[in-house]
Amino acid sequence: MGLPQKMADAIIALGYDSQDVFRSAFVDKNAFETWLCKSRDKLGDEASGVDAGDWTTCPLESSLALLPFASSQSKVSANERDAWRRQIEKDYPSAVITPETLPSLGFLQLVRQQCAGSQWEWIAWKRVLSEEQVLEVRGRKNSSGYGEFLDLFAVAAGIQHEEWDMDLGASALRVQNLLDTRAHAYVMCGSGHLHPWSVYTKRFIHFYTKKPGEHFRPPSIQEAEAADRAVMNEVFQLVFAGNKLDDALHHVVVERDMLRLLLIERPKVPKVTWQRPDIKRPSGTWKREGGAGASAGLKRRRAGECWAWVDGRCKDRNCSYKHACAICGSPDHHSEQCDGKSDPKRIGSLSATQETWAAFTLMLTGGNPAVQIFWVTFVGALRSPSDDSWLDDSEIQVLREDVLSFLKNHGYHSSACVTPGQPLTLDFWRDLFAMTGDIDTSLIPLLREGIPTGINETIPASGVWREVDVPSRPNLELLVHNSPWGTALEDPETLMELVQRDVDSGFAEWVEGGREEVIVRFGRNCAAGRLGLVKKDGCEPRLVGDSTVSNANRLCRISERIELPGLADVIQFMSRHRQQRWVAFSLDVKKTHKRVKVAPSEQGFSVFTAVDPQGRTHWLVYLTCHFGGAWSAYWWSRVAAGFVRLCHILLHNSHFLSMYVDDELSLFPAASATLMACVEVMLACSLGIPLSWKKMSLGTKLKWIGWSLQFDGQPCAxxxxxxxxxxxxxxxxxxxxxxxxxxxxxxxxxxxxxxxxxxxxxxxxxxxxxxxLLKPAMHFYNLDGEQLWELQRLLDADLRVTRCATLSDVQTGWRLAECGGKVVQESSDLSRCRTKHGRAWVKLLDSASAQVRPxxxxxxxxxxxxxxxxxxxxxxLVETPATQCVAAADAFANSTGAGIGGWWMPNDAQLAASSICWFSISLDKSSLPEWFVPKGAGL
Incomplete structure (x- = not known):
């Protein structure tokens, strides 16, 4: 401030060692001037040498005066606050300021500084104190003397602000008094009208105290404070942008209704009370198998059935265990009462075979040191995903040797060898399918020899999905194209790089002899499609083989249609198991379609061409299914479905598992999620399924088929x-x-x-x-008599134009709708339509137009x-089932109105007319938006 150094040192020596302390030491300017006169002799030679008469106009005195008053308002006194209170009660007759809502001097000073300097900032609730609360806080302070004196001195000097020293509490009255105290403080300091603040308080308390629905709770005091902070920060942002505080409050609180969203009811986590079941133990010593004591046969074997259901005690339809016989599947008896017999090698029914499958799980998860090392590797790799494989070939071979040993011990002559042209250990698949009684045993021989494409002969139904009617094949010829699509020609470097990767991986091979060799090699079974590149932001370029342009896809016939999982399946599962805490696991299979080998006699349907940067054309043929073939998705889906069925049996505990093409999603109980995910990965490696290690994920949040899934808190997508x-x-x-x-x-x-x-x-x-989407484009033409006569000759029975007109611009495929302002029913109406000066307007509909106007x-x-x-x-992701009760409803609708009505009787109500509840809702056009009912149409 321009003070001499000696004078500044003298002020510091008097105890004013900071500007904040110096500013806060004086209540008003009179107090400052009194101190200045008394202390002038102590401020050094520069101040003491000035006459008393000249001191009031001295530059040194002015410099000192600027320090406490240039950037700080004078302190608020109790008299000023009382005057402001009386003024508010005078201006707002309905306002009554009590000690519970009268702002304390410290809080009022803080608000005044904000208002004076336009330094708007949200103030934490523990610092919003009324006069009564300040007295309570001071009453709880240590009254021993020195500590209390220092606190009071710091508050008086502005160094420290008084705060509420206890929990805020969730009392609605406490929150209302707090908001009223803040509102009164801002109004006292001249920041706005009291009405917007009162509206804010009323709406806040309304949503804060609103009775929640079933399975929900109101917001906690911490959530309420966070909501207040978010709203006030939004208000202050509008004030910083040049709006008035009143307008900003009204806009955020009333127009945007922000409090409704922030103070919405929260889902309530139910308290699960667990009672230990009454286990009837046999008399005498009882220990586990292998221990001393009575026979281990006394322990009940797990057959997948609900023990409480077996004892006749469990009636829960959503029970995690089966309420049906593990042998024959009948719900009328359990396995101990069943007389049915099954194949002793088959897994999934008898308790003995359940133990066999459990032994397989134990073999994968324990005993072998290499498996234990993989367990540690698996857990560590999930934390830091990488493109590198978590298992090398030798470690995968160890897993396969264990599976091989397991199968041989149960009478199967398997081999860990991989058939050339595809990555799967088909012997393992064959024997595990036989052991589990799988429905798709015909799949394995086809994978070994090569799958058919469905072009020469229709692919028969496998029984995995529902069979569909197969349409007859169209009379089309297989075409041979000599060049790829334009997307591939625009980037030949990327095209050749991706094709060479497929060749190096064994998915395709170059045909050195070009077109001539292709035709000689495949003869009539030859169709050359066109390659294209698909580029998306954030993704690597993808190679697509278009087999539709060669008519190969149009000639493919399959007797069943694949069914893929979706979000509805996740919702259905989560809703059945609402009380369980789930952890999600996802894995991705690399280049799924290209893992299935095509029969050598039908590989000619997958011929393509690629052009290098020098403009030279190269011919290639895919030995496996390619991305873009109609048969490719079908065959991989059968492989994926088989893997999913094996996983369901292996992971016999409660779980969810599905695969959408190459994206697999599993839901495991939180207590065993890591173990079950590890078992699934080990099974995939043993069966030869190539995994994308980087995309593997385990947690409560992950992405799946375009959805971001969250399974903690309130599960949602x-x-x-x-x-x-x-x-x-x-x-x-x-x-x-x-x-x-x-x-x-x-x-x-x-x-x-x-x-x-x-x-x-x-x-x-x-x-x-x-x-x-199906709306046709309209074309209007003013045609003369000769043009109308030509148009009439070109129409078929459906009023569609069979070929292009020569006398007008009417095109093939258009349909005649009106002529002369009247609807045309048949082609002869054209000769009877109304004309003007020998011409008539016609309206034609083009359902194949390139553009549509909404x-x-x-x-x-x-x-x-x-x-x-x-x-x-x-x-x-969790839908609560509706409560079942006696009810009935009906509805009606006509051209002017509609309505729905009904009645119901609560379950716990007495059977009496007075217990019946009813409802009735009426609607008309005025109560619906304009876009709901088309113009000119009835309701």
């Missing part, structure tokens, strides 16, 4: 960011009501169909999307979906 970006781009184009390419719309509708399989409450809105209603639906997507609307 949200869209991944890449899916959000794709949907946002497509939906925004529709909301703008501009022309949209039909192919882009098809992609968007397909993505929305996938999304609504998880968000099932949006299914009804898909009708609007399919209507827009209507106003369709744009509104797109905006609705866009709002949900951008809001990251979550899908709950």
């Amino acid at each position: 949200t869209l991944s960011e890449d899916k959000v970006l794709r949907l946002e781009a497509g939906l925004r184009a529709v909301t703008q009501r501009r022309w949209v390419r039909r192919r882009e719309l098809e992609s968007l509708v397909g993505l929305l169909s996938w999304y609504t399989c998880g968000a099932r409450w949006l299914k009804p809105w898909m009708a609007m999307w399919f209507h827009m 209507s106003k209603d369709e744009a509104c639906v797109a905006a609705f979906f866009l709002q949900l997507i951008l809001g990251r609307a979550s899908v709950h």
Whole structure:
């Protein structure tokens, strides 16, 4: 501030060793001037040499005066606060400030500094003290003297602020008094009107004290304070942007209704009370098998059945164990009462064979030092994923030798050898399928010799999925294309690199003789498709072989349709086991389609060409299924389904396991998740399934088929960011009501169909999307008599144009809708249509148009979906079943209105008319949005 050094040293020597201490030492300017006159002789020669008359105008005195008053308001006195209180009660007759809501002097001073310097900042609740609370805090202070004096001195000097020294407590009255105290402080300091603060307090208390629903709880005091902080920070951000405090409060609290979202009820974790079952032990000494005492046969064997159900005590339909016979599957008796017999080698029914399969699990998880080393490696690798394999060939061979020993001990003559052309240990698959009685035993010989493509002969049903009707093959010829797609020609370096990788991996081979050798080698079984490159942000380029352009896909016939899992399956499983805590595990299979060998006689259907950077064309043929073949996904799905079935038997404890093409998802109990995941990986390595080690994940949060899944807290699923970006781009184009390419719309509708399989409450809105997708483009032409006569001759029975017109621009495939303003029923109507000056307007519909223009209603639906997507609307993974009771309902609808009504009787109510509850809801056009009912249509 321009003070001489000696004068500054003298002030420090008097005890004012910081600017904050010096500012806070004086209540007002009079106190400062009194101190200045008394202390002038102690401030050095510069101050003492000035006459008393000249001191009041001396630059040194002005410099000192700036220090305490330039950047700090004078302290708030009790008289000022009382005057402000009386003024508020005068301006707002309904406001009553009690000691519980009267701001303390320290808190009021803090708020005043914020308001004076526009330094808006949220104040923690423990520092929002009323006058009564300050007295309570001081009353609890140590009254021994020195400590209390230092605290009071620090508070008076502004170095320390008084705080509430106990738990805040969840009392609604306590929270309301706190919010009222803060509101009064800001109004006393001239920051806004009392009304917005009162609205804030009322809405806060309303949501804070709202009675929660069943299985939910209200927010805790910590969550309430966090909500207050979030809202006030949002308010202060608007104030910093130039808005008034009153307007900012109204916008955030009323218009945006932010408190409703932040103070929403939370799911309540139920308290599970466990009671030890009454176990009837035999008399005498009872010990485990192998120990001293009575025979181990007294211990009940686990057959997968519920012991309490066997004893007649368990009636839970959602029980984790089976309520059916482990031998024949009948729910009428258990295995000890069953007279049925089964193959002694078969796993999955008898208790003895259950022990056999348990021995297989034990063989994988214990005893062998190499397996124990893998267990340690597995746990460590999950924490730091890497592209490198966690197991080398020698370690995998150890696992396979253990499986081989297990199978030989049970009468199977297996081999750990791998058939050339594919990675699977097919002998293991064959024997494990036989041991478990698998349904798809015909798969293994086909994998060994090579699978058919379904082009020459229809692939028969395997029994894994439902059989479908096979349409007849179209009369098409197999085509041979000489060049790849443009996406591959634009980047020949990447194309050749990816193709060479497939050749090096044994998936494909070069055909040195080119087109001539291909035709000679495969003859009539030859079809050359076109290679293309798919590039996405954040992903490596992908090679796609288009076999549709060669007609190979169009000629493929399969007798069954594969069924893939989805989010609905996860929801169904989680809802059945709501009390269990689950940990998710995912693994990914590398290049799944290319792991299945094609029969040599049908490899000619997978011929392609590649062009190098020098422009030279190279021919190649895939020896395995390629990505893009209609048969490729089917055959890998059969392999994946077999692996899933084996895992289900191996992991016989309660679990969820499914595979979507190459993405596997498992849900394991938290207590045994790591062990079960390790067993699954060891089984996959033993069977020869090539894993993508980097994509393996174990935890309560992971990504699966486009969903971000969360299994801790309240289990839910949200869209991944890449899916959000794709949907946002497509939906925004529709909301703008501009022309949209039909192919882009098809992609968007397909993505929305996938999304609504998880968000099932949006299914009804898909009708609007399919209507827009199938909506034809309209063409209007003003035709003369000769053009009308030509058009009439070109129409078929369905009023479709059979070939292009020569006298007009009417194109093939268009359908005639109107002529002369009237709907056309048959082609002869053209000769009777109304004309003007010898011409008539006709309307034709083009269902194959390249572009579609959304209507106003369709744009509104797109905006609705866009709002949900951008809001990251979550899908709950646990659905609580509705309570069953006696009820009935009915509905009606006509062109002007609709309604629904019904009644129900609570389960615990007496059978009387007074116990019946009813409801009735009426709707008309005015109560529905405009886009819900098309214009001119009834309700």
